[in-house]
Amino acid sequence: MVKTEKYQNRIELLQGTLDMLILEALRWGSMHGYGIAQGIRFKSDEVLQVETGSLYPALHRLERQGWVKSKWGVTESNQRAKFYEITKKGKEQLVAEQERWQRMVQAIGAVMGAARTAE
Amino acid sequence: MKIWPGWERKKNDLREELDAHLRIAVEERMAKGEPYEEAHAAATREMGNPPLVADVTRASWGWQWLERAGQDVRYALRQLRKSPGYTATALITLTLAIGANTAVFGLMYALLLKSLPVERPDRMVQFEIQLYVGGNAKDRPSDNVSGKMYDALSAPLPASLNGLCAWDSTSMNLREASGTRPVPSAQVTGGCFRMLGVHAALGRLIGEEDDKPGGGPEGYAMVLGYDYWHSHLGGDPNVVGRVLDVEGKKGVVVGVMEPGFESVSVGDRPWIYMPSEIGDREDRHGFGSWNRVLLGRLKDGATVAQVLAQSDPVYTASLKAEKEFHYYTLDSSGEFVQASGAHLVVMPGRTGISYLRGEYAQPLYLIEGLVGLSLLVACAYLASLAGTRALARRRELAVRVALGASRGRLTAQLCWESLLLAFAGMGLGLLFAWGTSRALVRLIEERGDQPLTMNASPTGYVLLFALGVTGLTVLLAGVVPAWRASRVDPVREIKEGELELTGRRPRRMGSWLAPVQIGLSLVIVVIAALMSTTLVRLLATNPGFSTSGVTFTRADFTARAAQVSKDSNKAPASLYLSLLEKIRHSPGVESVSLSQAHQFGGATYLRPLSVQLPSGEVRQNGHMPNLSVGPDYFRTMGIPLVAGRDFTPNDKEGAPKVCILSRAAAEFFFPGQNAVGQMVSLGHAISKGPDQKVEVIGVVGDTLYNGLREKVQPIFYEPFFGTGGWNPYMEFSVRSRSTAEGETAVKEAFRQIAPDVPLYETVTMSQLMGNAVGRERMVAVLAGFFAVLTLVLSAIGMYGLLNYSVLRRKREIGVRMALGASRTGVVRLVVREALWMVVPGILLGAAGAWVASRFVRSLLFGVKPLDPWVLAASAAVLLGTAVLACLLPARRASTVHPMEALRTE
Structure with a gap:
């Protein structure tokens, strides 16, 4: 079944990573929730699928932190939707998250690299 | 019910946002060429369950507990509305319990605990x-x-x-x-x-x-x-x-x-x-x-x-x-x-100074203790009510546990009911305390003195106290029973049925509450009975004078006396005589006199006296109570003249010195003799000079001097017009048809003859007698109030428990009757259950009363702390209450129809 395969391709997101991805998706301009989810999916070649049940709590959490702000607007196809926009504080947070992420990737990479050489 | 409008708006906003999400998703799919139905189905599938998404998103707002509390409050309010009888009983109980506690504490705080409003x-x-x-x-x-x-x-x-x-x-x-x-x-x-x-x-x-x-x-x-x-x-x-x-x-x-x-x-x-x-x-x-x-x-x-x-x-x-x-x-x-x-x-x-404190500190602590006990009784009562209610809802609770509700969540929900009731009760209780604080102050106020301007209404610390009491109530009457009630076994409860027939009922909650309640009630009833007996005995004491129809009005003659001479304490006798004459002929006046001080006036005057008997024996009393009284004083006071004559205006300075003795004084100086005509010496030793000797011209009946707990005092009366006067304050005593007429007569006479002489507020003899038992009256009235309150609460509580037990055992009773048990046998069943509560309760209460009556010992008069009659009567009152409480349930049990009871099986 198609659906099952699709699920096998998915990767569980690390704690806190979703926030970073959302901020990154908003870096180039304001976007509504569906657009953010689609953006992440598209950029990750369909690997990262953001569940609505995770997306909206994350968006509301980010808004409460003051990293994004929201306002109602109209899409290109004239649909009313809530648009999120990254704030200055959010951009600073994104830079910090990115650095943290880089360090972690390097660290994990080093460990896994060592593991592979040991094999 | 909305918690606040902003919250609702935010919720709607979220719903719309999720709707928009779905619409955009559908639109995008349709733009790729999918037909609407398919696009909608796929998008919905992808999105998941929108209310659930909304729920978890709201959880991220961090206000979920509040939302949940809101739900619980709404649920609790609905439950309370559904049973107005329970709500009303609980509210009245709480109002009285919290209100009485706050009111008494308010008085105690104002009188005993409050700091003076001064620096440090x-x-x-x-x-x-x-x-x-x-x-x-x-x-x-x-x-x-x-x-x-x-x-x-x-x-x-x-x-x-x-x-x-x-x-x-x-x-x-x-x-x-x-x-x-x-x-x-x-x-x-x-x-x-x-x-x-x-x-x-x-x-x-x-x-x-x-x-x-x-x-x-x-x-x-x-x-x-x-x-x-x-x-x-x-x-x-x-x-x-x-x-x-x-x-x-x-x-x-x-x-x-x-x-x-x-x-x-x-x-x-x-x-x-x-x-x-x-x-x-x-x-x-x-x-x-x-x-x-x-x-x-x-x-x-x-x-x-x-x-x-x-x-x-x-x-x-x-x-x-x-x-x-x-x-x-x-x-x-x-x-x-x-x-x-x-x-x-x-x-x-x-805390400053208060003449009331010495007298009222102990009774107030006692009353506060009684009020505290009645609060506990109220809590026990409410706890058993809450327990019974929770038992009635066992099925519902069991279903909810089966559906995954946690015990904490169930407890929280059950607690909301008591919390709402308790705080509503506190609000009403504060109103009650505020309303009664004036009456409480009046209960300890002495008539004839300056009115007490004490503010005993709930403020500051007293409010905190009320809050604490309410918290305690919630804990005892809400949280504990709720926690116990939430312990349900879903499997057993849902398929419920066979339990009742086994005869061994599962342990009901609240079964130990009833004896405690009865015990505490007995303590309060015993104290109330002891204090009422004391009050009755005190009031039944014969003071030796008549206690009604007499008024006293104090007049300050300082200015008039100063006109006579610099050191004089007295105005000219003619002024007094014309005032007396005027008052005597006023409407309604039967008799009038004046004196310096009088029985139960508060002040005590003593003087040393001695007598040398013909046998040579010297009898002396270094400090005999005395009063300086005018003609007709005894007639006005209703003190009988036993022998000799009364004073007259002619017993004045310059005339032969005379005095009148009370019977006890006459008996003390001249045992077994006729005192009239004998001589008494003023002073410690036998005086030689003629001016120090006074002749006894009369003997009057014995009276108490300043308090009902006193023994009869020997009293030495000297003639008002024959002595110098102790101070310029004169008491005009009037016996009249009504006390109002007496008061008017004195005021009118002064207005006409001496308008410049200041008059104090008129007091009646019965007010003075009331002052003399003020403390005992306060304790008796308050203890009586709480005794009735706790009796009623215990009776209702017991009735509730018995009634519920009869309902539960209906089938058992039906079976028993079908097997040949008689109606009296069934009634005996209920009575036995009642006795299981009452007997341990009374034993518990007797022990409590034994301890509590130690504290009131010094307040008692004419009754012992462990007076067997008082104890027996109190126990009988409780037993009677218990009988009343089990009448209806017993009747209900005896009218169970075996066929009907078994058919419902």
């Missing part, structure tokens, strides 16, 4: 005098000290003190355009206000420089009480400089006291504060005028013990210097005895 009240100390008889401390120390003590202690001031203040709460005659009247005043020494650290609202306060004989160049400096200034002078901002005529002395207003401060005496509200030197010399500097209270302020680091060590030697030295001076006190058998010594006591003075 914890540094205040108070001086008292403790009398000793044969080396043992006698009675409570007395608050009252004399002016000379202040003089001795203030120069030099003890090193541990920063300041000293002698304060005399008295009433002074203020002459106003409308006439002269006594107004509540305070005579303060110069350092008082500075030491207390109080400030003026207007102008300045009295200082050292104002407290000099004769006052300042303008007159005596006067400070007005804030309330007096507001209510009587309209808050006149130009009041400073106004001249007042106080007892013929010129006073000038220098300022107004700040609001909030009234007096160092609790419940006292002076209209005018004035320097102590305005009083006459003897009054201000004498050793024997016990009219003021003495307060000091500790230096930083100094202790109460240091103050005592530095001041008591000064006091005892000054006492030694007064050779003529003796203290008297009542011994345990009600006889006056001379004190063997006296010492100062230094006490913390944070």
Whole structure:
């Protein structure tokens, strides 16, 4: 079944990573929730699928932190939707998250690299 | 119900946002060429369950607990609305329990615990005098000290003190355009206000420089009480400089006291504060005028013990210097005895001084204890009610547990009901306390004195107390039963059925509450019964005079006496005689007299007397109570003349000296003889001179002198017109058809003949008798109230438990009856269950009563703490209540129809 395969391709997101991805998706301009989810999916070649049940709590959490702000607007196809926009504080947070992420990737990479050489 | 509109808006906003999400997703799919149905289905699948998404998103807002609480509150309110009977009972119970607790605590706080509104009240100390008889401390120390003590202690001031203040709460005659009247005043020494650290609202306060004989160049400096200034002078901002005529002395207003401060005496509200030197010399500097209270302020680091060590030697030295001076006190058998010594006591003075405190502290703690017990009874009652309700909802709870509800969540939900009830009860209870606080103060107020201006309504700490009590109620009557009720076994409860037939019922909750409740009720009933018996016995005491139809009006003849001569205490006899004549012929008046002091007037006058019998034996009494009374005093008071004659206006100065003895006095001096015609000597030893001997012209019936607990006192009566007079205050006693007529007669006579003589408020003999039992009455009334309250609560509680048990055992009873049990047998079943609650309850209560009655011992009169009749009657009352409570359930059980009961199986 198609659906099952699709699920096998998915990767569980690390704690806190979703926030970073959302901020990154908003870096180039304001976007509504569906657009953010689609953006992440598209950029990750369909690997990262953001569940609505995770997306909206994350968006509301980010808004409460003051990293994004929201306002109602109209899409290109004239649909009313809530648009999120990254704030200055959010951009600073994104830079910090990115650095943290880089360090972690390097660290994990080093460990896994060592593991592979040991094999 | 909306918690707040912003919340609802935010919720709608989220719903719309999720709707938009779905619409955009569908649109995008349709744009790729999918048909609407398919696109919608796929998008919905992808999105998941929108309400769930909304739920978890809202959870991220962090307010979920509040939302949940809102749901619970709504649910609890719905539950309460569905059972108005339960809600009303619980609310009334809580209102009474919390209200009564708050009201009594309010009074206790105002009288016993509240700090004086002065600077650093914890540094205040108070001086008292403790009398000793044969080396043992006698009675409570007395608050009252004399002016000379202040003089001795203030120069030099003890090193541990920063300041000293002698304060005399008295009433002074203020002459106003409308006439002269006594107004509540305070005579303060110069350092008082500075030491207390109080400030003026207007102008300045009295200082050292104002407290000099004769006052300042303008007159005596006067400070007005804030309330007096507001209510009587309209808050006149130009009041400073106004001249007042106080007892013929010129006073000038220098300022107004700040609001909030009234007096160092609790419940006292002076209209005018004035320097102590305005009083006459003897009054201000004498050793024997016990009219003021003495307060000091500790230096930083100094202790109460240091103050005592530095001041008591000064006091005892000054006492030694007064050779003529003796203290008297009542011994345990009600006889006056001379004190063997006296010492100062230094006490913390944070709460100020109250003459009521010594008398009411113990009864108030007792009442607070009783109220606390009745609160526990109320809690037990509410807990069993809540428990029963939870039992009725077991099925529902079981289903919810089966569906995954946690025990904590269930408990929380059950608690909301009690929380809502408790806080509604607290609100109503505060209203109750606020409404009854005035009545409570009135219960301890003595008629004839200045009215107590004590604020016992709930504020500050009292509100906190109410909150604490409410919290306790929620905990005892809500949380504990809820936690127990939430322990349900879903499997057993849902398929419920066979349990009732096994005979062994599962342990019901609340089964131990009933005996506790009954026990506590018994304690309260016993106390109430003991106090009511005491009150009845006291009121049944025959005081030796008639207690109704007599009024006393005090008149202050100071100004008139001063016109006669400088040292005179008396106005011309003709003035008194014409006043008496006028009153005697007023409508409704049967008899009138005047006297210095009278029975139950509060003051005690003693004098040494002796008699030499023909046998040579000398009988003397160093301190026999005496009264100086006019003609017709005995007729007016209803005291029978046993032998001889009454005084007449001709028993005056210059005429042969005469006296009248009470029967006990006659029996003391002349045992077994006729006293009339015999001679009594004034003074300790037998006097030689003829002027020191007085002839007994009559013997009158015995009376009590100043209290109902006293033994009959021997009393020596001297003729009012034949003696110099002790002070310029005269009591006009009137016997009349109605007390109102008596009061009017005196007022009218003074208005016509001596309008310048100030009159005090008229008191009736029955009011004075009421004062004499004020304390006992207060305890009896309050204990009675709580006894009834707890009895009713226990009865309803027991009824509820029994009734519920009959309902539960209906099938069992049906089976028993089908198997041949008789109706009486079934009734016996219910009664046995009731006895299981009552008997341990009464045993528990008897133990409690044994402990509690120790505390009331000193309040009792004519009844022992463990009076068997009182105990038996109290137990009978409880048993009767229990019988009433099990009548209906027993009836219900006996009318169970076996067929019907079994058919429902």
